[in-house]
Amino acid sequence: MIEVDRVSKRFGHLTAVDDVSFFVEKGEVYGLLGENGAGKTTTMRMMATILRPTSGDIRIRGYSVLSEPVEVRRRIGILFGGDVGLYSRLTARENIAYFGKLYGLADDALEKRVEQLGEMLHMSEFMDRRVGGFSRGMRQKVAIARTLVHDPDVILLDEPTTGLDVTAANMFRRMVAHLQEEGKTILFSSHNMGEIERLCNRIAIMHKGRLSYAGTIDALRDQVKMNDLDDIFMTMVEGGGR
Template identity: 45%
Template sequence: MDARALTKVFERGRRTWIQRLRREPDHRERFVAVDGIELRVEQGEIFGMLGPNGAGKTTTMRILATLLLPTSGAARVLGIDVREQPREVRRRFGAVLSGERSLYWKLTARENLEYFAALYHLPPRRTRERIESVLDAVKLTDRADDYVERYSMGMRQRLVLARALLPDPPLLLLDEPTVGLDPQAARDMRERVLELRSEGKTVLLTTHYMEEADQLCDRVAIIDHGRIVALDTPTALKRTIQAEEVVRLEIAAEADGVVSRLSENAQVARQERADGLLHLTMHTVSARDFVPRAFDAARAAGATIKHVEVVPVTLEDVFLALTGRALRE
């Protein structure tokens, strides 16, 4: 699957027929949701698009899923153009895009799957076997004849995944597959995604959970304001910030020069004031060496360090280093 110079611009507001007929200038506000995205997903890999809400991940996903036409650029899924042959593209993927609400709650899981099997053009002789197979894959066999309205949110999300797996597609598109799930359900879902890769399927997923991208993805594209700002393996991305550890400090009574003194020993990734404290995020090669020096520097500047936290480098830090903002902002 690949995308070249993919762009999507939305127009806000209305342009009436009268305005069109009169050929009046179009004053609608334009919002660039996807801005020249280039990516290539290799067969059999889990490829993640990581970014904050509104970054353009879901819009990109919806273009690839043929739900949305790009304003410009091209995208091909398994070699087929999404713009020119959308039906052919739809024969080749399963998708989890609209969350657990997108089921018929007054039908059982099996009835839901029977309906979608027909829409996926599964031959009748294969339908029963595929339904049993996907129910087993998401561990819902024993609840298959219960109404969906009696399911937990995690069970419904698993059923949505089962629906995507019905046609046994080579490609899965998963948009925020664990959002809203409790920790156990999210863990189950992530395990299932890893199993999909071991079955030889290609997975494209979006997430704004850095741990999820780190844990699941072979490669990650970090997206911000509709652009890919970095694309590599999670390990390689974390290496780009040239730090082994992250030290978070909370400093009271900031005196002049404390930040500049600290920055002599580590890189200041982020600073903000909240609750009367200065919150600093520092990137360092060794927290063991840096922390004592930080106390010395604070003391010398007449400030007090109230709290120290040492954590490993994550993709959140990569995003922070690249954009100056946290993923959840």
């Protein structure tokens, strides 16, 4: 479903991503790990066609980000960390509906979808309030709904639980499990190892732009002879991924 094939990205003399390859199967929840600056977000931005690979290619459902970027965009939902980019003068409902319109959803279908997402993300109390006064967690929920409004097959989530309290983060994990049951393919990055362990069977670890590991969590434990995922991650990073 997602094939990353020997992808590199250079900015002048800086190599942000260096010859990275991994794949994500249909219906899989796949974790992308790495410290800040490891190349995770750059890799996900190339998947989303925001950045163009310097070399290599990425295919989403068989479509190339290089030669078929429009087809890729039709099939993905994207949420990047940091500023979630909502329109502060619009309500939560209007923000979600606006992005649904951009994807060409018909009015009746869009209205039903917005209501469905509001219920799924427990947003009913603030759906018709302007986003400008929202907390970080409330804004993040709206951003997640915006990501899912067109019912994409492939979902890219970069630090999706940033700003969410414990209850909301638990709700997010239940939502991911529900989306997986629907056959969605999800790739997400997180610094929360407990979250990764609960949601993912397979992971990729990046360090200084290169791939340190790609495979199952169980196989990684066997490889490094450690059990705690936090300790494993620190060992991989401090040891340069060896």
